[in-house]
Every structure is written in structure tokens, then in C-alpha cells.
Amino acid sequence: MLDTLKEHRGDVAPSLFSDLYITAFKWMLLARITEEKLGNLWRAGKISGGVYLGKGQEAISSAVGTLLKPGDLFGPLIRDQAGRLAFGEPIIDVFRTHFGLRTGPTLGRDGNVHRGRPREGQFPMISHLGSLVSVVAGALIARRFRGDRTAIGATTIGDGGSSTGSFHEAFNMAAVEKLPLVVIVANNRYAYSTPNSREFACNDLVDRARGYGVEGYSMDGTDLAECLEVVGNAIDRARSGHGPQMVVGHCLRLSGHAEHDDAFYVDKRLLESPIGRDCLKVAESYLCEHDWADKTQIENWKKAARQQVEEAVAIAQGEPQADPNEEVWCPYATESLAEAHSIR
């Protein structure tokens, strides 16, 4: 399948592909370092609530965020730090939200991975998995009404989230409406602690694509080159009018569900299997093998990323927490209703 895809993307010159790869790699790196920091801050008691990391899924996520264009729409999920950054999320949003600051995009009203910038096409998720797929689909319906035929939408989900009714309804609806929607399923083998065998009965989740009447692709989610090829192809297909696309990336979650979870239940054989590879290490080797970067260069990128993270944390730590006395305790956007709400 990949040969066909490479043929399809034959217009991408090797040098351009190396640029793309390096860009995507840098987002992976920044995401990994950002999340390592989040884990440390959580262990130090600096973050309330959960901290959910995307270790092992950065290649899939970064490919999506890097390949989307300005003006596209993106509905990231829990383990999409790389894709969020690549799509344009300022890194400061990460820490402002985790710290519950009133300067953050949610004003401290929601936390951790529930942040977004809807005005910039990056939609915040809610905890109910699958429910963001139809939101992105609806945003594409709006674009179609407005005559925008160039934008596409992408959203990510996991093997567990793909079992929800909400996912099914939305994907089916997107197929009926022939929307330019790319749904990336990161099959990281565990939904919290539940393995694939208790989650679905088909051989590969991509088998479902045929049932929805959409195009589907399967890829090695630990291999950034393959992720860029396959996701890039799906995005191109969606953009050129071929309707919804389903991409299933195979990987293994290399962290607990959240930082409180030591993931004792993960089958150790999976860690030693090809999907258990750390996509970041795979990408580092790939860069060196292709002479696109050497170890010194990669080390410098890491240093720069660490500095970026530390600067963002320092800024956020100097900013005010959400304050109950300054909070506007009103859920309405409409002014007259806000007044009516505040009477009693």
C-alpha cells in the first residue's frame, strides 16, 4: 500500500520531504519535553487533577498537526500534544490550562487536555469520547455553506473512543454528507486498562472504513515517515473531494492512562514488539540514517525545546490563579439572559 501512496505523493521532492520530516520531528520533540515537564510538575503537586500524556503517539499526532494547513480544522484528543503544537497552539496554553490560570484559554474553568482555540480552528475536547467527531463534521458543514471548498477537518480518537455510539453516528453522518473529514484512530492497544480484545472484534479497526463507505488506511504509528505519507495522502484525498478518510495508526501507549496509572496491566510482550518502539527514538535514528541531522544537531534541538518549555512554565507560574471573586458566574453569552440569570 505504501508504494502506491509514495507514487501518489510523487510530487513531493525528497528535499521537501526531509524538511517536512524535520519539522514534524521537532514538534514531537517539543511535545515529549513539554509532557515530561507536565509529569514532573504533577508529581511535585503543582497541577490539580489528571495529567494525560501522549508518549508513544507523537509521530501520529505530529503528522496530523504538521500536515494540516492554516484555515483547516482540528479536533485533537487526549494524546495530541504534538499535533496541537504543530497546528499552532501556543505552548503557554498548555501550562496556563494545567495550572488553572485565569489567563488561560479556558480561564481556569476547564483543565488539562480540554483546551482549544475554536476561533483558530482548534476545537477543545470534552471528556465524552467520540463526541468531537460530529463537531468537526459540523464545522465542515458550515464551511461548505460558506463556499469554502478548500478547508478540511481532522480529528483524532483512540481504539476505545472508536467504540462509542457518538463516533459511529458522526462518522456515518460525515460519510453521508461526503465531508472532507480525516479521522485518525490511534490504536494504542489500551483504553485506560482495557485491551483491544475487550474493545472490538474486527481484525483491524480500519476494516470498519468499508462499512462506512469511506477510504481507510492502516499505518505503523511508530514510524514518522510512514505517518507523514499515509496521513498526508488521506488529507490530500479529503481535500480533493474523496470524502471522509479513516486512518488507523498502530502503536502502544508508553505511559499510563494518566500519570496516576502505572499501567501494570500492559502486556510486556507488546513493549518488545514493533508497535512498542518509541517513535521518537525511531525518528532520531531515521534522521541520522538519512544524514538529515546528526546527534549534535538533535541534541541542540532538544536544548532549544527544553528552554522553550522552561520559559513558558516560568511565565505561567508568575500569572494569577482563577479567582472566585473575579469570576463571572454566568454560563450565558447573551447579555439580556446574563442579566436575567443574575437576578436571583
Next chain:
Amino acid sequence: MSITYLEAIREAQRRALRHDPRVYIYGQDIATFGGAFKATKNLAREFPGRVIDSPISEDAMVGSAIGAAIEGMRPVIEMQFADFSSIAINQIVNQAATYFWRTRVACPITIRLPSGGNPGSGPFHSQNLESLYAHFPGLVVMTPATVDDAYNMLLEAIEIDDPVIYCEHKYLYNRLKVESLKETELPPHKARVARAGRDLTIVAYSAMVHESLTAAEQLQRESIEVEIVDLRTVKPLDIDTVLSSVARTSRLLCVGESWPWGGVNAEVVASVATHGFHLLDAPPQRINSKDTPIPFSPNLWSVHKPSSQVIAAAARRLFDW
């Protein structure tokens, strides 16, 4: 030339589609077929591509409306029956209702719920869910009782920057009629005094306004003058209009067609007890449907929901207290 409650709903949608390019309607069987109750009859022909049949996917219908709304559209979702909105409850209460609060981006969607029973509709085609949706912060819940309100409030619902649950009563669809539509000055979140009286206040909404009016006519013959407050919108609740009325009458009876536990009636009683205890000469009362699923048999159904006779009897007891 007269216009029914149902036709007013259709006319409001027609007007919104004509004047606002952001408006589209999405729901099951609403395009060629014109909707299960014909609330969108001919609109698909008149506005090609803007009145769209959906799959039987209430969750995706509402989720897609949320996405379209935050991208600048004004979607109207027709639930085939209010009862089926429970499939979409996650999108409604968790996604739409919280959207502005979480993001400062408005989520202006309108969800039409054909509510209430008709004889023989049974447990899954008769529900009144206003109390359920009113519980969740961020939703506006409208319950129009008149043809004019059905028209004007639906237009307001589409204009409002917040998600609106618009509960239209099926029993009123073809039973209510006016000669011509009137625009109203009253903002949609304000209650109105539907009938003036000095002896006791009945607070009602939707079809129960009419049952209460019938009861009030009977009571008038017995020299009991009932004032009726039509809430119009149950969330946010215009408790000031209720308190003003109770200040005149000193007696309160709440009538609602939804179930009793923790509903609109309970909220009105609690608010009046909290803010107007000194106004009351008798304990506030409420009448709801019975606390069982809604029965199919027309005989059972007719006594399951509050009737004018039951309302009148309760009003007499309250008057004599």
C-alpha cells in the same frame, strides 16, 4: 385566514431562512417529507440545500450543529419527538451548554422538541423534558403556550447566542389558532400574566396554560378569580413576575406537565418560598403528571397529566385553605 401553532413554527423557520443566510435546518424526514408533523413542509423546496434530512443520529445531529454554530451558522435541529433528544443529551448538556463557559465562543443552536402527549402516543412519544434540560447551566429552555409566542420565541431562539431548547407542544399544534400573527414586545425570558385575578396565582407554561385557563373559567363561575402567569421560558426563570402576582393573590398553585420530582414546579415553589414566604397565606401547591412513565391507553393517559378538573379542584382547596 388563520394560522395554527404548528404553522407559526413553520412560518418562523421560513422567515429565519429567508432573512438569515446563517440558518439551516437539520433533522429526520424534514426535507421532502416535511417532518413528522409537517413543521418544515415545503421549506426544502423553497430553500434548496438548507433543509436537510439527517440519518437517525441525534447525537451527531446536535454535535454537528455545535460545530456549525461555532463556525458562524445558526442551525435549527428538529428532534422528531422530544423523547429522542435523550440520545443527544451528551452533546446538548455537556458540549453545547458548556461551550461558551469553557471557551468564550458562543454556541447559538436551536433544538426543537415536539413535546407532550396526544392520545395513544405512549411512553416514548409523549415526554416533556423541559425540567431535565433546565437543570443544566447554559441552556435556555423555552415553552411557548400561544401561537404568537410559538412564532416570536422561535425567531428569538435562533437569534440568541446561546443554545436554546425550544419545547413546542404537540397537543397545541393544530388546536390553537389565531387570525393573524402579532409581534411581541416582551423579551422571551419574561413571563406574562395570561389572565388577571385576585384570589390565587396559577403558574403554568406550554399546554398547561390552556388547561389552567379552562379551570379559571369554571372557577370564575364560583366567584374565584384566578390569575395565571405563563412562564413562557422556564430557564432562566422570571421569578419576579411570579412574585408580583403572588404579592397580589397570596396563594400559589404551579401546574406543569412534566414529572414532579425536582422540576420546574419545584423550582418555582422553592423560589417563592425563599423570596416570598411573607407573601403567602397558604402553603404553595403543585400539580404535575403522575410519577410513572406515560401510559399508552387514552383512558390512562387522560388522567396521567393534569387536567382542568384536577387543576380546578386543587385551586378550590387552596382558595379554601
